[in-house]
Amino acid sequence: MELQSPSRALLEADNLTKRYEDGQLALDHVNFAVAAGEIYAMLGGNGAGKTTTINLFLNFIEPTEGEARVDGIVTHRDPLAAKKKLAYVSENVMLYPNFTALQNLDFFARLGGRTDYSKDAYRDVLLRVGLQEEAHGRRLKGFSKGMRQKCGIAIAILKDAPAILLDEPTSGLDPKAAYEFIGLLDSLRGEGKAILMSTHDIFRARDVANTIGIMNQGKLVMQRSKQDLAGEDLEKVYVEYMAGYMDRETETV
Amino acid sequence: MFATLVEKELKSILLSPKFVATFAVCTVLILLSVFVGIREYKASIAEYETASQLSEQAVRSATSWWGVSPRVFRKPNPMQIFSAGVNNDIGRLSDISTWTDVKLRQSSYSDNTLFALFRFIDFAFIVQLVLSLFAILFTYDAINGERESGTLKLSFSNAVPRGTFVLSKFVGAWLGLTIPLLIPILLAVLLAMVMGVPMTGVEWSKLAMLIGVSVLYFTFFVMLGLLVSSLTKRSATSFLVLLVIWVCLVLIIPRAATMAAGQLVEVPSVAEVESQKDRFRTDRWDAFGKRRSEAWRERMAGAEGMSQDDRRDFMDNNREKWAQEDDESRQLMEQEIAENSRVVDEELRNRKAEQEQVAFRLARMSPASAYQLAATNLAGTNTSLKARYEDAMKAYRTAYAAFIADKRAEEQRKAREESSRNRSGMRITFGGGGDSPVDSSEMPRFEEPDQSFASALEPSLADLGLLGAFTVLCFAGAFIAFLRYDVR
Ligand SMILES: Nc1ncnc2c1ncn2[C@@H]1O[C@H](COP(=O)(O)OP(=O)(O)OP(=O)(O)O)[C@@H](O)[C@H]1O
Numbered sequence: 001m002e003l004q005s006p007s008r009a010l011l012e013a014d015n016l017t018k019r020y021e022d023g024q025l026a027l028d029h030v031n032f033a034v035a036a037g038e039i040y041a042m043l044g045g046n047g048a049g050k051t052t053t054i055n056l057f058l059n060f061i062e063p064t065e066g067e068a069r070v071d072g073i074v075t076h077r078d079p080l081a082a083k084k085k086l087a088y089v090s091e092n093v094m095l096y097p098n099f100t101a102l103q104n105l106d107f108f109a110r111l112g113g114r115t116d117y118s119k120d121a122y123r124d125v126l127l128r129v130g131l132q133e134e135a136h137g138r139r140l141k142g143f144s145k146g147m148r149q150k151c152g153i154a155i156a157i158l159k160d161a162p163a164i165l166l167d168e169p170t171s172g173l174d175p176k177a178a179y180e181f182i183g184l185l186d187s188l189r190g191e192g193k194a195i196l197m198s199t200h201d202i203f204r205a206r207d208v209a210n211t212i213g214i215m216n217q218g219k220l221v222m223q224r225s226k227q228d229l230a231g232e233d234l235e236k237v238y239v240e241y242m243a244g245y246m247d248r249e250t251e252t253v
Numbered sequence: 254m255f256a257t258l259v260e261k262e263l264k265s266i267l268l269s270p271k272f273v274a275t276f277a278v279c280t281v282l283i284l285l286s287v288f289v290g291i292r293e294y295k296a297s298i299a300e301y302e303t304a305s306q307l308s309e310q311a312v313r314s315a316t317s318w319w320g321v322s323p324r325v326f327r328k329p330n331p332m333q334i335f336s337a338g339v340n341n342d343i344g345r346l347s348d349i350s351t352w353t354d355v356k357l358r359q360s361s362y363s364d365n366t367l368f369a370l371f372r373f374i375d376f377a378f379i380v381q382l383v384l385s386l387f388a389i390l391f392t393y394d395a396i397n398g399e400r401e402s403g404t405l406k407l408s409f410s411n412a413v414p415r416g417t418f419v420l421s422k423f424v425g426a427w428l429g430l431t432i433p434l435l436i437p438i439l440l441a442v443l444l445a446m447v448m449g450v451p452m453t454g455v456e457w458s459k460l461a462m463l464i465g466v467s468v469l470y471f472t473f474f475v476m477l478g479l480l481v482s483s484l485t486k487r488s489a490t491s492f493l494v495l496l497v498i499w500v501c502l503v504l505i506i507p508r509a510a511t512m513a514a515g516q517l518v519e520v521p522s523v524a525e526v527e528s529q530k531d532r533f534r535t536d537r538w539d540a541f542g543k544r545r546s547e548a549w550r551e552r553m554a555g556a557e558g559m560s561q562d563d564r565r566d567f568m569d570n571n572r573e574k575w576a577q578e579d580d581e582s583r584q585l586m587e588q589e590i591a592e593n594s595r596v597v598d599e600e601l602r603n604r605k606a607e608q609e610q611v612a613f614r615l616a617r618m619s620p621a622s623a624y625q626l627a628a629t630n631l632a633g634t635n636t637s638l639k640a641r642y643e644d645a646m647k648a649y650r651t652a653y654a655a656f657i658a659d660k661r662a663e664e665q666r667k668a669r670e671e672s673s674r675n676r677s678g679m680r681i682t683f684g685g686g687g688d689s690p691v692d693s694s695e696m697p698r699f700e701e702p703d704q705s706f707a708s709a710l711e712p713s714l715a716d717l718g719l720l721g722a723f724t725v726l727c728f729a730g731a732f733i734a735f736l737r738y739d740v741r
C-alpha cells in the first residue's frame with residue numbers, strides 16, 4: 001500500500017497543451033498539481049482554457065502535447081482507470097429530464113460503481129447540497145438551473161472519488177446556496193479530496209482555495225498559494241495579471 | 254454496468270411522455286386494421302362459399318355437358334388480413350370454358366373503386382409506414398440528445414467503455430420499443446383467434462414469420478436512428494436527416510423503382526396483346542371459313558349430275574365423314590389459336606416478369622420495399638398471386654377441356670345413334686341430350702395453387718437477407734461512429 005501522505009499530488013498537469021483541429025491553441029504548456037486535501041481554483045476570462053483543462057483530465061479530448069495525470073495515471077493512456085478516481089460536475093448540468101432527482105442520482109451512482117447506496121443516502125446527500133426534500137421525487141424537467149446544479153454536485157459527492165473536477169460549479173446557484181457550497185467544498189477537502197475548480201467568482205475562490213491559478217489565452221499566467229496572497233486584493237491582482245499579460249503580448253507582437 | 258445502462262435506456266423510453274401517446278396510436282391502428290381485415294376476410298369467404306355453391310348447383314342441374322360452364326373462384330386466404338398485397342386488385346373468379354381463355358375478373362377494387370383510391374390499411378402497411386416512423390421518433394436523439402443534455406459527458410466521466418455504452422443503447426432502445434409493440438401484435442393475433450379465423454398450421458407459421466420480418470424491419474429503423482444520431486451533433490439535424498431518409502426509403506424509392514423499370518423494360522399493353530390475339534383469331538376463322546366453302550364446293554362437285562335420290566344418298570353416306578373432317582379442321586384451327594394465345598401470353602408474361610425483376614432489384618435498395626416484398630410473399634399476396642391462380646386455372650381448364658370433350662363426344666354419339674335409330678333425319682342437336690342431370694361428381698376438381706410454407710418462405714429469403722444486411726450495416730456504422738463520437 002502506498003502511503004497516504006497529505007501532500008501527494010492527485011491531479012497533475014504536465015506541460016499540458018491543446019491545439020484544436022481548427023488551429024486554435026487553447027492550452028499552452030500548462031503545469032500545476034493538486035494534492036489530496038487541497039483546492040485549486042482556476043480563474044480566467046472566457047475562453048482562457050479552463051474547460052479545456054478539465055476536459056483533458058477526463059480524456060474527452062486528447063492533449064496535443066504533455067499529459068494530464070490522475071493519481072499518477074496518464075489519462076489519455078488509461079482513461080478508464082483514471083476516471084475511476086474522478087468525480088465531475090460540468091458547467092450547465094442537465095441530467096435526464098424525465099427522471100426524478102433520486103432516479104438520476106441512482107443511475108449515476110451505479111455508473112460510478114456505487115451500488116451500495118440506500119435511498120436514505122441519496123436523500124442525505126441531496127439535503128447536504130441544499131435541495132429541499134419535496135423536490136427529490138420530482139422530475140428534473142421542472143427544475144431550475146440551480147436545482148439541477150445541486151443534483152450534479154450531489155452526483156459528484158456520491159461517487160466518492162479521490163479527485164473532483166468542478167467546472168464553474170456555482171454558476172446558477174443563488175447566493176445562499178453558493179455560500180453553502182463553499183462550506184461543502186471545505187468539508188470535502190477535509191475528507192482528503194483533491195479538488196480542481198474553475199470559477200469566475202474571485203472572492204469565493206480566495207475564501208476557499210489553497211492555490212489560485214490565473215489563466216489567460218491558454219497560459220497559466222499566475223499561480224500563488226493562499227498564504228502568498230494574504231493581505232493582497234485578489235481582484236486587483238487578477239486585473240493586473242490579465243492586463244500585464246496583455247501588455248507583454250502586445251510588446252512581443 | 255451494462256444492465257444499469259440498459260435499464261436506464263428502457264426507463265427513459267417508457268417514462269417519456271411521447272411514448273404513451275405513440276404507443277396508444279400504434280395499438281389502436283394495429284388492432285383496428287386487423288379487426289377490419291378479419292371482417293373483410295369473413296365477408297369475402299362467405300361470398301366465396303355462396304358463389305362456389307351457386308356455380309356447383311348450376312353444373313349439377315345441367316342436363317347436358319353442353320350446357321355446363323363452370324366457374325372457379327379464388328379462395329380467400331387468412332393471411333390477406335395481415336398483408337393484403339395485390340389481393341384486392343386481382344379478380345376473384347374466372348369462367349372455365351373451352352372457347353375462352355382463363356381470365357380472373359371482378360376484383361374488390363373494381364367493385365368498389367373508393368377502396369382502390371385509398372387502399373386498405375393492413376398490418377404490413379402499419380409496420381412499413383407507422384412503426385418505422387415510430388422507431389425514428391424514439392431514436393433520432395438517442396446519442397446526440399444525450400450530448401445536448403450533458404448526460405453523455407457525465408456518463409463518460411465514469412469508467413464506462415464506449416462499446417458497452419453504445420451496445421446498451423442498442424439493446425435498451427430495441428427492447429424498450431419492440432417489447433411494447435409485441436403487445437398489440439399479440440392482441441391482434443388473439444383477436445384473429447377469438448373471431449374464429451380458420452388458420453391452419455401453415456398459416457400460423459407464415460404469420461409468425463411475418464411478425465419476425467416486421468420486427469427485423471423495425472430493428473432496421475431503430476439502428477438507422479442510432480446511426481444518424483451518432484453521426485450528428487445536434488438532434489434537430491438528425492431528426493431532419495432521418496425524416497428525409499424515411500421519405501426516400503418508404504415513399505420515393507419503391508415508386509421510383511417501379512417507374513424506372515417501366516421506362517427500362519417496355520411491356521405491351523393488355524389492349525395491344527388482346528388485339529394481336531384477336532387479329533390472329535379472325536384470320537384463322539376467315540381462312541377456316543374459306544377452306545370449308547372450298548371443301549363443300551369440292552364435295553358438291555362429287556354429286557354433280559346425280560339424281561335427287563342419289564344425291565341424298567351420297568349426302569347421307571358422306572355426312573358423317575364430312576362432319577368429322579370439318580370437326581378435325583376446326584379443332585386444328587382452334588389448337589392453333591390456343592397455341593398462339595399461349596405464346597403471346599407467355600411473351601407478355603416474360604416481359605412483365607423481366608420488368609418486375611428490374612423494378613424489384615431497384616426497389617430493394619430500400620428496406621421498405623424489401624419488407625413489403627417479404628410480407629406479401631409470406632402472405633401469398635405478392636405480385637405472382639394472379640399468375641399462380643391463372644396457372645392453376647389453366648391447368649384445370651386443360652383437364653376440364655379433355656374431360657368435357659370426352660363427355661360431349663359421348664353425348665353426340667348417343668344422339669346420333671338415337672337419330673339413326675329414329676331415322677328421322679334429325680340434325681345433331683347441341684344440348685338437351687337427355688332429361689336426367691349430368692353426373693357432376695365426375696368432373697375434375699379445381700386445385701388451389703401451392704400455398705405451403707416453403708413456397709412462401711423461399712421467395713422472401715432474399716429480402717430477409719437484405720433486411721438483415723441493412724440492419725447489421727447500420728448497427729456497425731453506428732458502433733464505429735460512436736467510438737469516435739465527441740461527447741462534449
Ligand atoms: N471544440 C473546439 N474547437 C475549437 N476551439 C475550441 C473548442 N472548444 C474550445 N475552443 C477554444 O478553446 C479556447 C478555450 O476554451 P475553453 O472552453 O477552455 O474556455 P474557458 O476558460 O472554459 O471559458 P469560459 O469561462 O467561457 O467557460 C477558446 O478560445 C475556445 O474558442
Ligand SMILES: [Mg+2]
Pocket residue numbers: 050051052091167
Ligand atoms: Mg468553460
